[in-house]
Amino acid sequence: MENIDNILxxxxxxxxxSVEEMPExxxxxxxxxxxxxxxxxxxxxxxEEKVLTKTMINNYAKGKLIFPIENKKxxxxxxxxxxxxxxxxxxxxxxxxIKTLEKLNEKIVxxxxxxxxxxxxxxxxxxxxxxxxxxxxYECLEQVKNxxxxxxxxxxxxxxxxxxxxxxxxxxxxxxxLAERLVDSITPPAEEKPKKSKKKSE
Numbered sequence: 360m361e362n363i364d365n366i367l368x369x370x371x372x373x374x375x376x377s378v379e380e381m382p383e384x385x386x387x388x389x390x391x392x393x394x395x396x397x398x399x400x401x402x403x404x405x406x407e408e409k410v411l412t413k414t415m416i417n418n419y420a421k422g423k424l425i426f427p428i429e430n431k432k433x434x435x436x437x438x439x440x441x442x443x444x445x446x447x448x449x450x451x452x453x454x455x456x457i458k459t460l461e462k463l464n465e466k467i468v469x470x471x472x473x474x475x476x477x478x479x480x481x482x483x484x485x486x487x488x489x490x491x492x493x494x495x496x497y498e499c500l501e502q503v504k505n506x507x508x509x510x511x512x513x514x515x516x517x518x519x520x521x522x523x524x525x526x527x528x529x530x531x532x533x534x535x536x537l538a539e540r541l542v543d544s545i546t547p548p549a550e551e552k553p554k555k556s557k558k559k560s561e
Contacts, residue, residue, distance in 0.1 A: 363500060372489035374402040376442045377482060378435075378475050385432035388416055391441070399445070410445070419444060424457055426464045436467050439478045450535045455542045465548050499526050 376398050386394065395411040403410065419425050425440045433441075440460060447456045466472035503522045507515050 363496070367493055367496065369401075371402045372492065373486060374399055375446070375482065375485060376438065378439070378478055381435050381438045383435060385430075385434050386438075387432060388413060391416065391433050391438065394438070395441070395445070411441070416441070418453075422453060422457060423464070424453070424460055426468045436474050439474050440464070443478070443481065450531075450538060451542065455539060458545055458547070459542055462545070462548050495530070496527070499523065499530075502526075 376395065380398065381394075392411050392413065396409075399410045409415075419441065420428065424444055425437055428434075428437065440463070443460070444456060447459065451459065463472075463474065463477070467474055500519075500523060503519050503526060506522060507518050510518065512518060
């Protein structure tokens with residue numbers, strides 16, 4: 360499988376919108392879409408795939424994946440959340456993403472929480488994840504070659520591709536299932552207790 364190097368390179372694993380690339384000024388929806396398209400275009404599987412659309416953003420707002428916007432403009436905190444949603448939706452359901460981000464949205468709104476610090480940590484982890492992923496792929500490929508070698512079939516290259524695909528999907532499923540269990544374990548934000556009405560003195 361001689362082209363694995365090119366495939367990994369063309370995945371553009373470290374393509375994401377960094378904090379520094381996010382403007383301090385609030386943006387209109389069209390500007391948000393253009394920003395994400397320009398930055399993440401190379402990571403798309405094909406030309407038809409869309410990084411972000413108006414429908415997606417409207418659904419994020421309606422589904423409460425992001426806190427309410429003001430004056431039809433999106434803040435830097437909104438951009439951070441949209442960037443995280445873009446990554447999370449590759450493995451998690453919208454329901455799971457809502458639960459994952461619910462408390463973060465609440466903290467941003469109610470505590471004036473600096474979400475940039477969390478996102479910078481996410482950036483650092485993403486860089487390490489990309490390096491680890493490449494190492495794991497080459498290790499998995501070596502294991503696949505060892506499994507295929509004894510078969511001695513004229514379609515050995517295809518069999519390597521088949522087993523590598525199956526193995527990568529296995530690993531992907533393992534990580535997804537663990538992530539889903541972690542989502543299930545998230546404690547939801549405390550519900551606001553109704554205020555007790557004072558009894559009028561007779």
